Amino acid sequence: MFDLDKWQEIFSTINKNRMRTFLTGFSVAWGIFMLIILLGSGKGLQNGIDAQFRQDAVNMIQFGSGTTSKTYKGLQAGREIRFTNEDYEFLRKSIDGLDKVSSRYFMWQNRVISYKSEYGVFDLISAHPDYIDIENATLTEGRFLNQIDIQKRRKVVAIGEPVRKALFKNGKSPIGEYIKLNNIPFQVVGVFTDKNERDATRVYLPISTAQMISGGADRVHSFAVTSNLSAAESEVLEKNIRTKFAERHRFDKDDQNAMWMWNTLKEYKKFSNLFLGIQIFVSIIGAFTIIAGIVGVSNIMIIVVNERTKEIGIRKAIGATPLSVVSMILFEAVLITGLAGYIGLVLGVGVLSLVSSILPQNDFFQNPQVDFTIALVSTLVLILAGTLAGLMPALRASRIRPVVALRDE
């Protein structure tokens, strides 16, 4: 198979017909290049949306109390449902399959927070220690709220990086410093970051402290829980929570207004379907791109063989066997498509990594990259197609009668 002399002959032919070689190679390289860009962009889109969800735990369920809209066992509609700390304990003890659990108390007061002469308006969130995992936030300094803070109703806070930047301008560590909420001093115990910028400009304080300073007694407005369950199991969990809370607070479990629920895994699932749609779409376009490439290569190969009819006639007259004619054209096709395909692959991957390095962080498009196996397989498919495309005219060329080819016009 490997015959150095044959390759030298092919190389010299390619070298002396640069325009023809370039045109064939270009159509292959372009096809592969576009395919890589296309697949990479699809992946980038998916990565972007994926990252949106990764800002919070994807398996989170949030729910909170509302007002009933249906009568239930003789009770009027329009009744306000109130959750309390007991519901938190109930949730922990009686519902299976929960990983992290936190309740929240909504504070409506003035949200102006100050440190010495600096001040700003930030979201005040009261929560349990588990909340850091539910938000998927990362601690950068100090610690987050802990169980003792909750028990002792300590006046402590964990602040986001943007909050630290706004209040602590001299670059000094905020840990141990006191900031003022509503003129009440709170000691900063930790600093955190969150991928979601809105979730990062927050100040977390223990729920028990929040209830105390706002006179909320044991009132709780909402819960956030995470689980390590699949989407289907998560829906069962969601129903289970709803049923148990409907029983406890005596409302119709189908009453959506009495208790609102938000299951991120369910939402994530919806987006997963969207990804699937995007992937199918990209695959179809990719397949058509390959087909277009195949057609282009076939076309050029047919033209090339026509153009070479006389040359093939001469070669046959001086002793080229049909097999040697077929292999000459075929090897040339494989060599050109292979090399061009490789160039297209490298260029495509190069452009993708260039784009991903210069593109500013974007919510909808991140890290465009291509599955290397797919890229390699599609390149091989195109090379194979180029070969097959070359085979037909090559076989035809091998059957050219020298008489016909050499006939003087």
Added chain:
Amino acid sequence: MITLKSLHKSYVTGNNSLHVLKGISLEIEKGEMVSVMGASGSGKSTLLNVLGILDNYDSGEYYLNGMLIRDINETKAAQLRNRTIGFVFQSFNLISFKNALENVALPLYYQGVPRRKRNQIAMEYLDRVGLKDWWTHLPSELSGGQKQRIAIARSLIGKPKVILADEPTGALDSVTSMEVMDLLQEINDTGITIIIVTHEHDIAMRTQRSIKLKDGVIETILYHKSTYKAVSSF
């Protein structure tokens, strides 16, 4: 060297059948230089194609070097052409993107001779036709006479027994024509059989005999040199 016995050949195009060779019987000895003459359409090119195993024939017999050429496959025909026949064409038929040396060496490529060896041999043949210094030139950079000499060198390199020349001087001026004929004569003197298709009398006159074709049959055979005696009629 070449024996033809009532050779017939027709071309079929659609419903029309064109009977081109209508029973050609001919004997060409080893070392002969023969011309084939005739008006266009007389079948002389077809005869040359059959002799060169570029085309097949319908009936009759064709012996080349004692071997019956009939219904042989393309691969075998290619090998036979490569080793026993050299071609010279009116339009030279050099490969345009190959230089003089590569064109001359090409038959040896199909014989499987290594590159270095065949280039070396090709250089010797280029020297023989007086174009050694032109080896890097592409056909487009050479004159008609030079191109024909390259083509002749190419036809010789495979050490053929027969050279078939189809109007070798048809595209050349009279001075160059005579130079090419001198070269062919030289080659003939080494014992290689040469068959030239031509319609020019002064070219035909330089061969030992002229076979004149008319409407697919041999009309006359003229002997130009006294050393050759008449063969019995046909």
